[in-house]
Amino acid sequence: MSEQSQVRDRILAAATELGVGASIRDVCAAAGVTPPTVYHYFGDKNGLLDAVAAAGFERYLAEKRDLAPSSDPVEDLRRGWDGHVEFGLRNPAIYGLMYGGRTKPHPSMAQGQRILQQRMTRIDEAGLLTMPVDDAVQTVHAATVGTTILLIANPTGPGMDRLSERTREAVLSSILVTSKAESDLAAAANHLLVLLARTAEAQLTPGELAILRELLVSLGNSRATG
Missing domain, CATH: 1.10.880 (Transcription Factor Skn-1; Chain P)
Incomplete structure (x- = not known):
């Protein structure tokens, strides 16, 4: 790895650790660089935060791709939900940059939604969806992100125990037919x-x-x- 790549990665690591509220000065102090170095690699603070979010999505999507499809598309959807929440809880600072406080979705978010759409299409092909695929995708995406953000913000608050599981099953009951026998x-x-x-x-x-x-x-x- 070149020295330039090492410096860039060090800045990214510092920004990831400090989170969205950190100043350029804080990032520089943590990474051992000067502000001009940050501006050289990332342009400005928004460019730096976008780069951190992109790196987060790379890690998140790598985990998603490692989940090989099984014979049960509904269980695959459950595994995908649980994996998403677990990623957010393991990486709260970077998750906030990926999904929280943005005026528009990060471009890499679309790749994650395509994976979700593929899983939802399999469920639809099995005749188990109560709504169009696109509607189901957005319903699950919104509920998963919202649940994760709530758990990051207040993991031990009232009603938070097993919140992800309860929400997951409530959402699944709204998008899936009640049984495979439903014609x-x-x-x-x-x-x-x-x-x-x-x-x-x-x-x-x-x-x-x-x-x-x-x-x-x-x-x-x-x-x-x-």
Whole structure:
């Protein structure tokens, strides 16, 4: 490794350890360099923080890629959730730079979401999603990041014990069908029931509506018995 690379890595390590609130002067003192050296490699403080976040995403994505797919895509999603939270708790300062306090997502975040989308697509292909893949991806991403940030900020507070597990299962119950036996027809019937309840004018007589609702309820209940 060249001397220049060593200096750059030392600055990155110091900024990572100190976190987003550190000043350039603090980073320089920790890395044993002068401010012009930081500006030479990173331009300004925002450039330095972006570089720290990028290095964090490299480590995070390497861990994600090491998780080979199993035969159960839902369990793979659980493993992905747990791995994300564990990474944040192991690296709270760098996680804050990756996900917290940014005006726009870091470009590397899209790579992590692509991995999540691949896993969600497998679940969808198994007929186990209650919503479009993109909606499920954003739901899980938002919940995982929010849970991790809360645990970093207050890991021992009231209600924080097993928070990740509880939130994970609540989110999964909202995006997954209740059992593998639930058919597409049953899911569609329940969705149509919701739409009927929200529609003021269904262009059907009361008798027709009653018959339709009875049929839809019967089809929707087939997920519990089919």
